[in-house]
Amino acid sequence: MQKKIPTNQLVPGMYTLKTDIHWRDNPYLYNAEGRVTSERIDKILSEGYLEVFIDPERTRPDFDNSAETVAASFGETVQDVEEEFEKPRTSLALEMDAAKNTYVEALEASINFMDNIRRRDAVDLYKGKKLVENLMGSLARNPDALLTLCKLRKADEYTYSHSVNVAVLALAFARHMSYPRSVQFEVGMSGLFHDLGKAMIPIEILNAPRDLSESELVILRRHPRLGYEYVKKTPGFTQEVLLGIYDHHERFDGSGYPRALKGDKISLAGRVISLVDVYDAISSRRPYKRAMLPHEVLRLMYQMRNTDFFPGFMEHFIRMLGIYPAGSVVEVSGGFIGVVTASNPSKPTKPKVLLVMDKQGTYIQAGEVDTGVEDAPYITRCLSEGESPIDPGKLLNINPDAPRTFNEQPPGSAGNHRR
Numbered sequence: 165m166q167k168k169i170p171t172n173q174l175v176p177g178m179y180t181l182k183t184d185i186h187w188r189d190n191p192y193l194y195n196a197e198g199r200v201t202s203e204r205i206d207k208i209l210s211e212g213y214l215e216v217f218i219d220p221e222r223t224r225p226d227f228d229n230s231a232e233t234v235a236a237s238f239g240e241t242v243q244d245v246e247e248e249f250e251k252p253r254t255s256l257a258l259e260m261d262a263a264k265n266t267y268v269e270a271l272e273a274s275i276n277f278m279d280n281i282r283r284r285d286a287v288d289l290y291k292g293k294k295l296v297e298n299l300m301g302s303l304a305r306n307p308d309a310l311l312t313l314c315k316l317r318k319a320d321e322y323t324y325s326h327s328v329n330v331a332v333l334a335l336a337f338a339r340h341m342s343y344p345r346s347v348q349f350e351v352g353m354s355g356l357f358h359d360l361g362k363a364m365i366p367i368e369i370l371n372a373p374r375d376l377s378e379s380e381l382v383i384l385r386r387h388p389r390l391g392y393e394y395v396k397k398t399p400g401f402t403q404e405v406l407l408g409i410y411d412h413h414e415r416f417d418g419s420g421y422p423r424a425l426k427g428d429k430i431s432l433a434g435r436v437i438s439l440v441d442v443y444d445a446i447s448s449r450r451p452y453k454r455a456m457l458p459h460e461v462l463r464l465m466y467q468m469r470n471t472d473f474f475p476g477f478m479e480h481f482i483r484m485l486g487i488y489p490a491g492s493v494v495e496v497s498g499g500f501i502g503v504v505t506a507s508n509p510s511k512p513t514k515p516k517v518l519l520v521m522d523k524q525g526t527y528i529q530a531g532e533v534d535t536g537v538e539d540a541p542y543i544t545r546c547l548s549e550g551e552s553p554i555d556p557g558k559l560l561n562i563n564p565d566a567p568r569t570f571n572e573q574p575p576g577s578a579g580n581h582r583r
């Protein structure tokens with residue numbers, strides 16, 4: 165169904181159609197398909213188009229999660245680029261088992277580090293080196309396997325999985341930025357150890373189900389320095405690893421803590437960890453009725469890109485992760501539901517998607533589609549956990565089984581990224 169309207173009657177959420185009418189026959193006809201945002205409408209009007217065909221049935225006023233809106237809200241950063249990125253060497257399915265073992269091994273070690281520090285028992289921090297090497301190996305074979313595990317960990321495992329996730333995200337980012345291997349390793353070590361200092365903060369403060377008082381905040385904000393001093397006592401960790409721990413709550417504009425460092429005074433590892441720490445903390449929180457969708461988290465962080473993060477970092481991070489990171493449940497054109505299985509760094513809005521359900525809700529085996537190729541199905545929106553008719557973790561059999569041997573209250577709290 166189509167209807168011609170003047171362009172000045174366009175409202176956000178309307179679905180415009182591409183027609184067979186040649187521009188020579190009607191140069192004032194806007195002739196492209198997709199749901200329009202307010203930014204798009206401004207552009208259409210400023211370019212002088214006077215008429216447009218729309219499909220009223222596909223108009224969706226509630227279009228917050230439409231792919232077009234999401235893309236538009238990121239401005240230039242999600243435009244397709246010509247860059248050629250290295251392809252993963254191993255398929256996701258093949259890498260997933262190894263990634264899961266590596267992830268769980270790192271998770272168990274993190275629990276052990278934190279619990280032992282809290283009990284003042286001996287801690288073998290050197291173990292971390294092997295764990296980071298293993299994480300690097302998996303990321304080199306296929307980065308989406310570990311990134312999917314980061315995304316699909318359960319909310320109640322936040323405390324422990326956060327350290328592993330930060331290590332994984334930091335390593336993946338450093339790799340994406342083509343930092344030398346030695347720097348990638350240092351950034352990964354910092355990520356794994358970044359919150360060790362929290363094991364020296366009273367549990368009552370870490371797990372307080374309320375806003376902290378000023379004096380409690382002062383105590384909590386000691387954790388970067390405490391972690392730095394703890395790891396420093398163990399010989400064999402470079403200054404960069406130590407500074408990554410010390411600086412992980414610093415902000416580019418100097419608004420962070422504990423030293424309120426500004427700009428390039430913040431160590432490289434600190435810049436990377438502060439970015440991925442915020443991403444994992446916000447992604448994990450449940451302050452609203454529903455969990456925040458990844459693109460909503462990225463959009464929120466995108467707004468902080470010039471104040472909180474090193475210039476260009478946020479843009480690169482979006483490219484690395486994709487607007488719909490691996491593990492996201494999405495709807496594609498035709499009403500199919502699928503799970504994102506691989507990001508596409510050159511086209512952040514067009515990942516690979518494993519289609520699993522048709523419009524009628526019937527499970528199908530349609531396989532994986534690359535939404536980045538011409539004429540392929542395209543993502544129409546991203547589904548929240550509440551909306552999703554499928555459990556991507558169960559479906560792909562990839563939920564990391566977190567060990568549950570610990571008895572005491574977990575150190576670390578709800579993950580307020582400002583804490």
Ligand SMILES: [Fe+2]
Pocket residue numbers: 358359387412413583
């Ligand atoms: Fe922290």
